[in-house]
Amino acid sequence: MLSQLRTLWTVLQHTFTKADTVEYPDVMPYLPPRYRARIVLTRDPDGEERCVACNLCAAACPVDCIALQKTEDDEGRWYPEWFRINFSRCVVCGLCEEACPTHAIQLTPDFEYCEYNRQNMVYEKEDLLISGTGKYHDYNFYRIAGKAISGKDKGQARNEEQPINIKSLLP
Amino acid sequence: MNTAILIATVLICLLSLAALLIWLERRLLGIWQDRLGPNRVGFLGLGQVVADMIKIFTKEDWIPPFADKGIFILAPTIVVIAMLMAFAVVPFAPDTSISNLNIGLLFFLAMSSLAAYSVMLGGYASNNKYALLGSLRAAAQTVSYEVFMGLSLMGVVLLTGSFNMSDIVLAQKEHGWFVFSQFVGFIVFLVAGIAESHRLPFDLPEAEHEIVAGFHTEYSGMKFGLFFIGEYLGVALISAVITTLFFGGWLGPEFMPPLFWFCLKTFIFICFFVLLRAAVPRPRYDQLMMFGWKVMLPISLLNLLITAALTLARAS
Amino acid sequence: MAKLTVDDQDYDVADGNNLLHACLSIGLDLPYFCWHPCMGSVGACRQCAVKQYADENDERGRVVMACMTPASDGARISINDKQAKDFRAGVIELLMTNHPHDCPVCEEGGECHLQDMTEMSGHTTRTYDEQKRTHNNQYLGPLINHEMNRCISCYRCVRYYKDYAGGRDLDAMGAHHHVYFGRHTDGVLESPFAGNLVEVCPTGVFTDKTFSAHYSRKWDLQTSPSVCQHCAAGCNITPGERYGTLKRITNRYNADVNGYFLCDRGRFGYGFVNSDDRVTQPLARETINHADNTNSDTAIQCSTENSLTRLTQALKDPATIAIGSPRASLESNFALQSAVGESRFYRGIAPSEDTTINTLLKFQQSSCVNSASQRTIESCDAVLILGEDLTHTSPRTALSLRQTVRQRARELADEARIPFWQDAAVRELAQQEKSPLFIINTHKGDLDDIAENTYFNSPQKIARLGFAIAEQLRDKSGALSASLTPEEKEMCSTIVNALSQAKRPLIIAGASLLNEDVLNSALDVIKSLHINREEVIQAHLVVPEVNSIGLAMLTQSSAERSLSEALKQIESGAAKRLVVLENDLYQRVNPEKLDAALEKLDEIIVIDHVWHNGMAKADLIIPAASFAEGDGTVVSSEGRAQRFFATFPVNADNSSANDSWQWVNQALDNRWKNFDAIVNACAESNDLLAPIADLAPPADYRQHGLKVPRMSHRYSGRTALSANINVSEVKQPADPQTALGFTMEGSNVNAPGPLRNTAWAPGWNSNQSIHKFQDEVGGPLTGGSSGLCLFGSAESNELEFGVPSEQTSNADFSAIPFYHIFGSDELSNFAAPIAERSPQAYLALNPLDAAQLDLTQGDGATLRFENLQQVFSLTVVIRPELIRGLVGLPIGLGGLTRHLLEHSPLLEKNLAWQRVPSGRDQNVIATDQSIGLSEGLVP
Structure with a gap:
């Protein structure tokens, strides 16, 4: 009983404490860069699409709201032919970003993407792709992985020797 | 003619008060929970009341196909009517009450018990297991708490020697506020009042984490709105009656009119109701019943006994 | 049975296997790379190290390679021993030093044995930070992609390609850590079984190029158990679909049929399902009057109801005849047959083929012959091929024959007490020793290199040689043998000797030469061999199309059902309307005759899934489901009836295509309630086909109340797949016909064999996981393999074969x-x-x-x-x-x-002919093969 009364008293005291509410949108809150909201596809430092259409984000997505189709250019570079996120299903959990091996898919602090029409919540690649590198400025997957693409032949990735001449028997 | 004007005034005031209470409650809850509450619509968010009213009037009024249609519609009206009727005996100021009944207090008790039908019929007519559970809870709760609600007031009646509400107020001019002489009666009535109006912490008939929304699960639109208004009217009524019976009604210093004092005291109690909601958690249902029968009933009986004994002693 | 103790647990394992085989068979996880159940052990990768103890008292033990150590009775080993574990972790770390770390852009990713084994061995953090060795890739043709940097030098590819499949243009080159697996130069991999490299390679060196063109991860593919439609071998396949596109075909293990391998036609020939030439809407021909008083025929879209009405009318008209198809399912043929009645249903195969297939079918039911499954073929030890170029008519059988000739090696190994799984040792021991294989044909073929003797002549001559062999087997050195040339005589007696001395001889013949005499001679050889050896003779009689046998069985009771008979009916005016089921008649009969006949008809209705010439004259074209969208039963050469199930729902892209039998069924006012009903009706209608009712569990089969799912439990993107069309998700399509669902719900872990669509086990994401679903590694599937053989040997109708006379034709050619x-x-x-x-x-x-x-x-x-x-x-x-x-x-x-x-x-x-400039570009098919076909084939 006493504890109930004490609670009443404590709560009553809060009449004189300041409200914690931030009056969005009059006052914009500070959201750190790692805040999880709208998803974007970024580009590598060379300005090329980072996404290699590996499908790991789609596999990681707990609500299965990512779908994409792989294609590749003449030089063997993989990229998504189309990339679709159904934001009306997205729970901004960020697992896609964690799954992404190329830092392509990133969550941004921009959370203001409500729509009156639910159909407009479906974002295609053109809507997702931004022109910058996002949070990770230097990473370039193809400079590290051994697959040859335009402008980077075999042996030019990180820690790679020049290709072996298989006709040579020299050690 | 005067009575007609008074009735109209009270009716309008009460109904707008009920609506305003929604806003008030949300603001107060906000303040006590370190939030702001509704503040975007109009001055201090007062426009929210209007917005809510527009919303609730224009909402789809859905009657489930499996419901007992007649009773389903009737149920929410009972609570509002009963609460408004009860206000008839409340004296707002000297000689200002709709009906200065000699059995005013009994009339109040009768009316507030009638409200129980509203809940029971609503739950029954919904033909929904959650609604039925809620109404059963409400019935049991009302029956249990009504017993000592009446008993707790008998002390006041003994001291005054009248069931007339105005007499009771006037009696406090001589005796001082009954809250001092009938403190136990006040506490018991307060608890019973909360339970009668199904307010937190005794809102088990609509405990949403257990039985969805209790008796009004199937209600929507204005019919739900009537239940809602009924609840706030109940809050206002209990506050007004507490003020009248224990805090000297309209009595107060001369520099303000009596109506002001009455309203101020009632307002404070309404705020207290909100504070309860902000602070106190809901008990379990068995705890509620046990508290009623094993604690409150003996206390109120004891209180009545002692009051009667003292009154007799003084009289002799 | 041998007793094996693993980590102090006792197990009973089969005798004569190695420890790795034994451990995997009892369900233990042990990493490996180079070992393959079909190719034995070479101990190249050093990944399957375990610790072996001499006896209970031995506490030290020694690390051995499980794949190279026999699981002898009483052997004690430990998989979890720290030293063995460290050894394996060390090996995988070494294997991974040069790995390019490009899993996200690797087609193998997600179903990679290397990924699985790396995880299993616990190598999760890379510590090696030095330079990586790199290789250049090669162009290996339109089917297979090469990414050499991913190689871990397990040698599986060359062991498969050269040793198992007999290919010659893939080899290991270079030395030490420079070892390179590829061709001597860029170019198309010649072997028609090269596609299996995709599944044999434990990592992503060889990947499916056609799959990569529209790539999806393994877990995103909707799959179903299916049967290859491109020849009559009846290989089990798993087609994979996503976004309404058939993405790839992979092998579906069936111990008796295809085992672990497919041919490239079956693996890469699925494009017709996605083709632009698919018929997706009913089309009706309308004659349009133009303003200038000319008429033109145009095909216009016809509503489904309209086309059904027209089909109903046609089927009810007594002047309608129907032509079935050897590439349509039994159910579709049966539906049409019962719709028009047996007397008006024709087989729809070329007249020349018709007689041979019928003879073949009759013979298969006699008691002297057993139709050999691929597994049986591999266990035979003397083979005679008469008139079949197997690599091109029944490719999977050709691959089996390459194992058959290794029976001699098996005998030698047994003599030398070397277990057969000691692959390198056995091959070293056997050298070029092979079981006898004789090929008698009109021209050279790809199996000639393993043949003991070959003989090429005209069909007539080879038929006579066949009959001569039969005659000699019956010990009648009669007139036929006397008429042979000395060379033929020698050949004849060699073959007779080999066949009568073999433990298990095998005769292979078929309908390919379209010559009845050649087939008859082969059948006579079987019959004579049966008399000679007094036992049932193993034979594999090849038919051309996926359901040739099924169609023949369905129509066996009716007398003259060939296509020429149907044409006669039309020409005589007895038939006024024609319904053609999944058949391009222009491929079958003389087009001029056909044109003339078709002109006489009032209405032609064609039910098919792709455009072909046969549709040009059709009045109504009804879209059928392909094998990837429909369910059905087909009967292989072997007589094995197998069920295939739709991989994806037919209405994926607003197509109104439907199973052919369903069209007929709807036109008949739903005579059969569902697929099971028509299967049962078909089984009841024909004694031969009776077993097809038991091929697979019925549509109401449930596991824990759920259907067997076609999608993996990791299927992604459900809420985004069709969100561009409508953000509200559509209901999952239902499959009322079969026990499989177009869904992720349920589990296929305990699915019965015929419903097993894909293999996955925790920690085993690659196709190697199939061993988790086998009774024993390399053995039959748990839950039963799919398919039942319809050839009974009950009847003993002895066919007599007439020897063709040695006639000379007047024609030059x-x-x-x-x-x-x-x-x-x-x-x-x-x-x-x-x-x-x-x-x-x-x-x-x-x-x-x-x-x-x-x-x-x-x-x-x-x-x-x-x-x-x-x-x-x-x-x-x-x-x-x-x-x-x-x-x-x-x-x-x-x-x-x-x-x-x-x-x-x-x-x-042709004097006006422009010679194609010779010179080899990358697409040259044959190079150094003995066929000598290469020149002139260059486009």
Whole structure:
């Protein structure tokens, strides 16, 4: 009983404490860069699409709201032919970003993407792709992985020797 | 003619008060929970009341196909009517009450018990297991708490020697506020009042984490709105009656009119109701019943006994 | 049974296997790379290290390679021993030092044995920080992609390609850590079984190029158990679909049929399902009157109801005849047959094929012969092939035969007490020793390199040689043997000796030469061998199409059901309407005759899934489901009835295509309630087909109340797949016909064999996980394999075969069929990569004949036929082994169809011919193979 009364008293005291509410949108809150909201596809430092259409984000997505189709250019570079996120299903959990091996898919602090029409919540690649590198400025997957693409032949990735001449028997 | 004007005034005031209470409650809850509450619509968010009213009037009024249609519609009206009727005996100021009944207090008790039908019929007519559970809870709760609600007031009646509400107020001019002489009666009535109006912490008939929304699960639109208004009217009524019976009604210093004092005291109690909601958690249902029968009933009986004994002693 | 103790747990394992085989068979996880259940052990990768103890008291033990150590009775090993674990972790770390770390852009990612084994061995953090060795890739043709940096040098590819499949143009090159697996130069991998490298390679060195073109991860594919439609071998396949596109075909393990391997036609020939030439809407021909009083025929879209009404009318008309198809399912054929009645249903195969297949079917039911499954074929030890170029007519059988000839090696190994799984040792021991394989055919084939003896002559001559062999087997050195040349006589007696001395002889023949005598001679050999050996003889009789046998069984009771009979009906005016089921009649009969006949008809309705010539004259075209969208039963050469299930729902892209039998069923006012009903009806209608009712669990089969799912439990993107069309998700399509669902709900872990669509086990994401679903590694599937053999040996109707007389034709030339794995099959040609691998149409001639006509290799020749208008201009290819007077025509290429073989060819030089500049570009198919076909095949 006493504890109930004490609670009443404590709560009553809060009449004189300041409200914690931030009056969005009059006052914009500070959201750190790692805040999880709208998803974007970024580009590598060379300005090329980072996404290699590996499908790991789609596999990681707990609500299965990512779908994409792989294609590749003449030089063997993989990229998504189309990339679709159904934001009306997205729970901004960020697992896609964690799954992404190329830092392509990133969550941004921009959370203001409500729509009156639910159909407009479906974002295609053109809507997702931004022109910058996002949070990770230097990473370039193809400079590290051994697959040859335009402008980077075999042996030019990180820690790679020049290709072996298989006709040579020299050690 | 005067009575007609008074009735109209009270009716309008009460109904707008009920609506305003929604806003008030949300603001107060906000303040006590370190939030702001509704503040975007109009001055201090007062426009929210209007917005809510527009919303609730224009909402789809859905009657489930499996419901007992007649009773389903009737149920929410009972609570509002009963609460408004009860206000008839409340004296707002000297000689200002709709009906200065000699059995005013009994009339109040009768009316507030009638409200129980509203809940029971609503739950029954919904033909929904959650609604039925809620109404059963409400019935049991009302029956249990009504017993000592009446008993707790008998002390006041003994001291005054009248069931007339105005007499009771006037009696406090001589005796001082009954809250001092009938403190136990006040506490018991307060608890019973909360339970009668199904307010937190005794809102088990609509405990949403257990039985969805209790008796009004199937209600929507204005019919739900009537239940809602009924609840706030109940809050206002209990506050007004507490003020009248224990805090000297309209009595107060001369520099303000009596109506002001009455309203101020009632307002404070309404705020207290909100504070309860902000602070106190809901008990379990068995705890509620046990508290009623094993604690409150003996206390109120004891209180009545002692009051009667003292009154007799003084009289002799 | 041997007792094996693993980590102090006792197990009973089969005798004579190695420890790795034993451990995997009892369900333990042990990493490995180079070992393969079909290829044995070489101990190359050092990944399967375990600790072996001498006895209970031995506490130290020693690390051994599980794949190289016999699981002898009482062996004690430990998989979890720290030293063994460290050893394995160390090995995988070394293997991974040069790995390019490109899993996200690797087609193998997610179903990679290397990924699985790396995880299993616990190598999760890379510590090696030095330079990586790199390799350049090679162009290996349109089917297979090469990414050499991913190699871990397990040697599986060359062991499969060279040792198992007999390929010659893939090898290991270089030394030490420079070892390179590839061709001597860029170019197409020649072997028609190269596609299996994709599944054999434990990592992503060899990947499916056609799959990569529309790539999806394994877990995103919707799969179903299916049967390959591109020949009659009946290989089990798993087609994978996503976004309404059939993405790839992978092997579906069936111990008795295809085992672990498919041919490239089956693996890469799926393009027709996705083709732009698919018929997706009912089309009706309308004659439009133009303003200028000319008429033109146009196909316009016809509503489903309308087309159903027209189909109903046609089926009810007593003047309607129907033509079935050997590439349609039993159910579709049966539906049409019962719709029009047996007397008005025709088989729809070329008349020449018709008789051979019927003879073959009758013979298969006699008691002297057992139709050999692929597994049985591999266990035979003397083979006679009569008139079949197996690599091109039944490719999977050719691959089995390459294992058959290793029976001799098995015997030698047994003598030397070396277990057969000691692959390198056994091959070293056997050297070139092979079980006898004899090939008698009209021309050279790809199996000649493993043959003990080959003989090429005209169909007539080889038939006579066949009958001579039969005669000698019956110990009658009669007239036939006397008429043989000395060379033939020697061949004859060698074969007779080999066949009668073998433990388990095998005769292979078939309908490919479209020559009844050749088939009859082979059947006579079987019969004689049966009399000679007094036992049931193993035989594999090849038929051309996926359901040739099924169609023949369905119509066996009716007398004359060939296509020529149907044409007679039309010409006589008895038939007024024609319903054609999944059949391009222009491939089957003389087009001129057909044109004339079709003109007489009031209405022609064609039910099919891809556009073909047969639709040009149709009044109504009804879209059918392909094998990937429909359910059905087909009967293979072996007589094995197998069920295939739809991989994805037919209405995926607003197509109104439906199973052919469903169209007929709807037109008949739903005579059969569902698929099971029609299967049961079909089974009841025909004693031969009775077992098909038990092929798979019925549609109401449930596991824990759920259907067997077609999607993996990791299927992604459900809420985004069709969100561009409508953000509200559509209901999952229902499959009322089968026990499989188009869903992720449920589990296929305990699915019965016929419903097992794909293999996955925790920690085993690659196709290697199949061993988790086998009774024993390399053994039958748990839950039963799919398929039941319909050939009973109850009846003993003894067929008599007449020996053909040695007649001489007046014609200068006679035509014989040449088949091509890429090009001779109608449906697989729709796939662009298969078309790329197909040779250009040509004409094969003996050098002397060519010289007579003043033709040399690469010249053009004009080909006409007696009594036919058609003219062909073809490149000349010189084939020295061809007998004079034979003209080899590649069936299916350049419009050369089977019916042409019934006519005498007339040849002359085409003077206007532009020679194709010789010079090898990357797409040259044959290079150093003995066939000598390469020149002149360059497009």
